[in-house]
Amino acid sequence: MSNPxxxxxxxxxxxxxxxxxILRNDTVLFxxxxxxxxxxxxxGVIIPERHAETVFDLTPEEVDATFVLxxxxxxxxxxxxxxxxxxxxxxxxxxxxxxxxxxxxxVMPRFRQEPYAGRGIRYWLKQPANRWWSCLVALLFLCxxxxxxxxxxxxxxxxxxxxxxxxxxxxxxxxxAGFRTVARRVPPRPIMRxxxxxxxLRG
Numbered sequence: 001m002s003n004p005x006x007x008x009x010x011x012x013x014x015x016x017x018x019x020x021x022i023l024r025n026d027t028v029l030f031x032x033x034x035x036x037x038x039x040x041x042x043x044g045v046i047i048p049e050r051h052a053e054t055v056f057d058l059t060p061e062e063v064d065a066t067f068v069l070x071x072x073x074x075x076x077x078x079x080x081x082x083x084x085x086x087x088x089x090x091x092x093x094x095x096x097x098x099x100x101x102x103x104x105x106x107v108m109p110r111f112r113q114e115p116y117a118g119r120g121i122r123y124w125l126k127q128p129a130n131r132w133w134s135c136l137v138a139l140l141f142l143c144x145x146x147x148x149x150x151x152x153x154x155x156x157x158x159x160x161x162x163x164x165x166x167x168x169x170x171x172x173x174x175x176x177a178g179f180r181t182v183a184r185r186v187p188p189r190p191i192m193r194x195x196x197x198x199x200x201l202r203g
Contacts, residue, residue, distance in 0.1 A: 020117065
């Protein structure tokens with residue numbers, strides 16, 4: 001490895017006997033680690049020899065070499081696994097799902113027998129449950145209402161009255177943000193439909 005880092009698993013392949021080099025050229029390698037595959041039978045990663053944190057840090061030569069090797073990897077997988085489809089791509093940085101901070105292209109053969117056959121990389125990310133901005137909209141609304149403790153108290157009737165992408169209001173959005181619902185009777189207020197409060201018990 002050129003420019004190796006001692007804290008990088010992909011720079012120290014000799015330290016992990018489970019990490020096998022299947023194919024390589026002068027610039028990049030294709031690795032497989034059966035213990036890391038989980039349900040992704042036959043999957044592996046293409047990494048640059050040089051330590052580079054993400055795909056955005058690869059040189060043009062490394063990008064070219066990656067796609068040249070990818071074609072060889074596909075031919076090898078077709079012969080060994082006979083998949084019905086593929087997912088190919090990079091995760092970048094922690095929020096993007098990257099665990100090892102050494103650029104690696106995932107190559108995942110897919111099979112029609114899978115329970116999740118037909119669902120691609122974006123399937124989970126585009127679900128309504130991942131709409132983080134809905135919580136922001138809700139909190140901005142609370143601030144606009146002049147609630148001095150917007151971070152602590154959320155009206156349950158507001159959650160019911162405000163539509164969300166799922167059509168069920170923002171109750172589930174607040175729950176994901178750490179709010180817990182406590183139903184209790186309070187004096188009627190003009191904007192209330194249900195005589196409830198949602199209280200954040202995080203302190």
